[in-house]
Amino acid sequence: MGVALGLAARGLGRVWPNPSVGCVLVSPDGRVVGRGWTQPGGRPHAEREALDQAGPLARGATAHVTLEPCSHYGQTPPCADALIDAGVFRVVVALIDPDERVSGQGLARLRAAGIEVRTGVREAEARDLNQGFLLCRIKGRPLVTLKTATSLDGRIATATGHSQWITGPEARQRGHRLRATHDAIAVGVGTVLADDPTLTCRLPGLEDRSPVRVVFDSHARIPVNGALVRSADRIPLWVVTGPEASVHRRSNLEKKGARVLSVAGDDVGRPRVDAALSALADQGVTRLLVEGGGDLAGAFLAAGLVDHLVWFRAPLVIGSDGKGAIAAFGVDHLGDSAQFSARARCVAGGDLVEHFAASAPLSPIEFSLSETE
Known part of the structure; x- marks a missing residue:
């Protein structure tokens, strides 16, 4: 199952709206005869990939799958049927699929065919890996990772706005790897107007892993001659506006190839974070990386909608006149602050990278998806 989880991780960022699944087929004498993971765009599925690789050697094998095999017809036939037809003897599953079209039906189909089934193997790791897909199915929103790169005192730029580059090349490479997943x-x-970014993945060999670019823009002010709009015909650009954005500006963006998502606004007309996440989930997005700036980061934290926090720290101090990473979001007491637990820490060149997670975005009650053996 550990190998299957590693294979599943290869699909993160490339398979939405599908989950990223891994499958390993092991023959009765202990040989790996097939491996597969969900392919770009979500098809073929991991089980189909592994079965095609194994061919006739799949008969009598044990399949280790990170998510319950599907049982419904979509663009491809059910994977549960494919495993049955291949003559697999046993199926070991990490996690039951919460999708109402599956949700135990795939396991029931396997058992009805006489196949031995075991569930819950390394469930926590499988849940963590596909948390975005699960949140979409259970809460109707994608996983949110907030990433920021700052000085030791939490500044993203000097008082004059100078910010390139706070962190070194190794840290920036890790940032691009985050984009790819x-x-x-x-x-x-505000970030677009200040920096005119492209927001692409620029790691050698991973240029095709650039994610959809999303701009939170209350009044559709994004320049139509900027880098993002100019590249909208090659890399998707979605602009999330509030209800007061002008029809003319929205139309101009759409003519340039951008997609405009108009969502409910807050009391000053800015797109509501929860409404924006719901709209993104409706479009199939399961994993959202929030990179800035401070106002947007503060809005997500104020809404309690940050699941992971990745903080890059450079060994320098700018001072209180520098620009802060997170805008004020109304914390008067420590108990009102956004709370996280430390997950990992590493050094990237001369910089420190820290990974934090919010406590239980899916509670055990909401997420009782494994069977009791």
């Missing part, structure tokens, strides 16, 4: 990347229009 998310379906979409979001910034506020």
Whole structure:
């Protein structure tokens, strides 16, 4: 199952709206005869890939799958039927699929065919890996990772706005790897106006892993001659506006190839974060990387909608006149602050990279998806 989880991770950022699944087929004498993971765009599925690789050697094998094999007809036939037809003897599953079209039906179909089934193997790791897909199915929103790169005192730029580059090349490479594993990347229009970014993945060999670019832009102010709009015909650009954005500006963006998502606004007309996440989930996005700026980061934290926090720290101090990474979001007491637990820490060149997670975006009650053996 550990190998299957590693294979599943290869699909993160490339398979939405599908989950990223891994499958390993092991023969009765202990040889791996087939491996597969969900392919770009979500098809073929991991089981189909592994079965095609194994061929006749799949008969009598044990299939280790990170998510319950599907039992419904979509663009491809059910994977549960494919495993049955291949003559697999046993299926070991990490996690039951919460999709109402599956949700135990795939396992029931396997058992009805006389196949031995075991569930819950390394379930926590499988749940963590596909948390975005699960959140979409259970809560109707994608996983949110907030990423920021700052000085030791939490500044993203000097008082004059100078910010390139706070962190070194190794840290920036890790930032691009984050982009490659998310379906979409979001910034506020202020960042666009200040930096004219492209928001692409620029690691050699991973240029095709650039996520959908999402701009939170209350009044559709994003420049139509900027880098994002100019590249909208090659890399998807979605602009999330509030209800007061002008029809003319929205139309101009759509003519340039951008998609405009108009969502409910807050009391000052800015797109509501929860409404924006719901709209993104409706479009199939399961993993969203929020990169800035401070106002957008503060809005997500204030809404309690940050699941992971990745903080890059450079060994320098700018001072209180520098620009802060997170805008004020109304914390008067420590108990009102956004709370996270440390997950991992590493050094990237001369910089520190820290990974934090919010406590239980899916509670055990909401997420009782494994069977009791």
